[in-house]
Amino acid sequence: MKYLPCEDEEVHKLIQEEQARQEQTLSLIAAENIAPLSILEAAGSVFINKTVEGYSGARYHAGSRCADALEELTVRRAKQVFGAQYANVQPHSGTSANLAVYLAALKPGDTVLAMSLSEGGHLSHGHPLNFSGQVYRFYHYGVDRHTEVIDYDQVEMLALRHRPRLIVAGSSAYPRLIDWQHLRSIADRVSAHLMVDMAHISGLVAAGVIPSPVPHSDFVTSSLYKTLQGPRGGFILARQEFGPALDRAVFPGCQGTPILPLLAAKAVCFKRATTPQFVQMQYQVVRNAQALAHALGEHGLRLVTGGTDNHLVLVDLRNIGIKGNEAEAALESVGIVANRNLVPYDPEKPTITSGLRLGTPTVTNRGMGEGEMRAIADLIAETLTNMGDDAVISSVRDRVRALCSQFPMPGWATLPGAAWANLKP
Ligand SMILES: Cc1ncc(COP(=O)(O)O)c(C=O)c1O
CATH class of the missing domain: 3.90.1150.10 (Aspartate Aminotransferase, domain 1)
Structure with a gap:
């Protein structure tokens, strides 16, 4: 680093200490990875100076030519990697991506069925302290006490009992494959939409190492910094018909400007995800x-x-x-x-x-x-x-x-x- 040490020694020192900590310790945090230097460069690029609102071709600020091209490229790559019809790459985080799907698919007070946090789910899947648990009526399914795998009979029983508008799958601490097709069939039985939060496994899905939830889901959300080895931030994939509602839900629904340097880094991440x-x-x-x-x-x-x-x-x-x-x-x-x-x-x-x-x-x-x-x-x-x-x-x-x-x-x-x-x- 050339400029930071002269301008701000305290921050520079903390960055150096963090660099040393990462080098000298073994991270077994399942939600961490090492972003390649190309992604660090894109994330630290001059796109940080550009303010845009809206979407490519429909911005609220002039001077958006490069930003438009960048967003179109990032969306195209996201769709290609996961075989999705629609992608929104603006969410600031995995949690923001979930918030946007809820906003697009639900009304306040609607019923949602998701995996319980204590058995592997995520805070944004209806924890009482999270916005999701405060705005929507969440019920939770869990795992079988003996096998410790998802109890699909319980999911079906709860779906039939509570008639959710949305079923949420995906987790932070579940070591097994999830049967997307089974969840799809349960969602269909009760006319619910299916959302999969693949934040933890999106790298494995991109590489085809484990089955993809995309063909079975109405909405798929993810962060990029876990197995996908990208920058901070989130994205949403969906069937095309949900595109307009999701676009509105992200902007102006719950975010202002996208973080363009992170969009650049997301584009690099999606490109890398197609390499052998x-x-x-x-x-x-x-x-x-x-x-x-x-x-x-x-x-x-x-x-x-x-x-x-x-x-x-x-x-x-x-x-x-x-x-x-x-x-x-x-x-x-x-x-x-x-x-x-x-x-x-x-x-x-x-x-x-x-x-x-x-x-x-x-x-x-x-x-x-x-x-x-x-x-x-x-x-x-x-x-x-x-x-x-x-x-x-x-x-x-x-x-x-x-x-x-x-x-x-x-x-x-x-x-x-x-x-x-x-x-x-
Ligand atoms: C399943 C799942 N969804 C969402 C998130 C949240 O992502 P973010 O930290 O980008 O909001 C996490 C984070 O660990 C997660 O495990």
């Missing part, structure tokens, strides 16, 4: 998650649903007598960054939890494979079973650092002021 390298990476993300799950299981850790079909693993810590928040803190102390998570039928509060969610996008992006996943599982198990033993913790910390230096962040050696050498994480 991206597809290979997504397959490896899943292979790595399965290797991690298998190795954790061999250490006696209980996996929710017994394993994974996607990029994440949910560990139930109750059989080793540790709470999720304790595990999160112990792992962070050795440089493994993960998050506590509720497990199905969790007796603990969301701030404590009985579980740990682990995801493989970031470590896969650093070039790690199944062998490294087994090593990471060893490090996790050693940490969780030796909490309070300073010698073991210190040895694990050293091995985490060694693994990080063996697999540097992709392309970061070229970043000005690479932080690895002298900054503390």
Whole structure:
């Protein structure tokens, strides 16, 4: 960085420290990834200076020629990647994309059926503290107590009982495939629309590693920064007939100007998602998650649903007598960054939890494979079973650092002021 250190040393220092933290720790946060430098460049481009409102060809400000071309390109690429009839790439986040679909498809007070937050859903799927739970009447389905997979009979029973206008699927902590076709048939039985929030899995869907919800859904929403490996922000896909209502719902319904540099970064992200390298990476993300799950299981850790079909693993810590928040803190102390998570039928509060969610996008992006996943599982198990033993913790910390230096962040050696050498994480 050239200008920031002269103008604002405090912010520059924080960026450098964050750079060092990312380099020197293993992120197993399932909702994180490493955006390529091309995406960082697009996100930091001069498009930040341009204000537009509305859509290409119908703007409220002059000077929009490049912005129009950019938005058209981004929309075209989004539709192409996912085989969708309609795309809106303006939502500022995954949550804003969900808000826009609700605004387009529902009236305040309408009934919606979604997956419960405590069993893998998301706040914007009707949590009482979120706008969604305050404006609409949400009912929630969950997973079967024994198999821990979605209880489709319960979904159908609740749909028949409550007659929702919208059924919402997709989750933040569900390690298995979701049967889109089954949900479509339930939605059809009660004349509901089906919305899939594929925020977590959109990279896997783009690469064709797991089945796409697009052909079965009326609306599909997503963020871009998880498996899709893009910038912050969201997008909406839909059948063409919903396009006008969705356009109005995003602008002027719930947003003003789109963040054009992030639109540029979204365009780059969609282009990359069609490359063979991206597809290979997504397959490896899943292979790595399965290797991690298998190795954790061999250490006696209980996996929710017994394993994974996607990029994440949910560990139930109750059989080793540790709470999720304790595990999160112990792992962070050795440089493994993960998050506590509720497990199905969790007796603990969301701030404590009985579980740990682990995801493989970031470590896969650093070039790690199944062998490294087994090593990471060893490090996790050693940490969780030796909490309070300073010698073991210190040895694990050293091995985490060694693994990080063996697999540097992709392309970061070229970043000005690479932080690895002298900054503390
Ligand atoms: C399923 C799901 N939907 C939406 C979101 C929210 O995305 P954003 O943080 O971009 O609002 C998340 C975030 O983790 C998520 O897991």
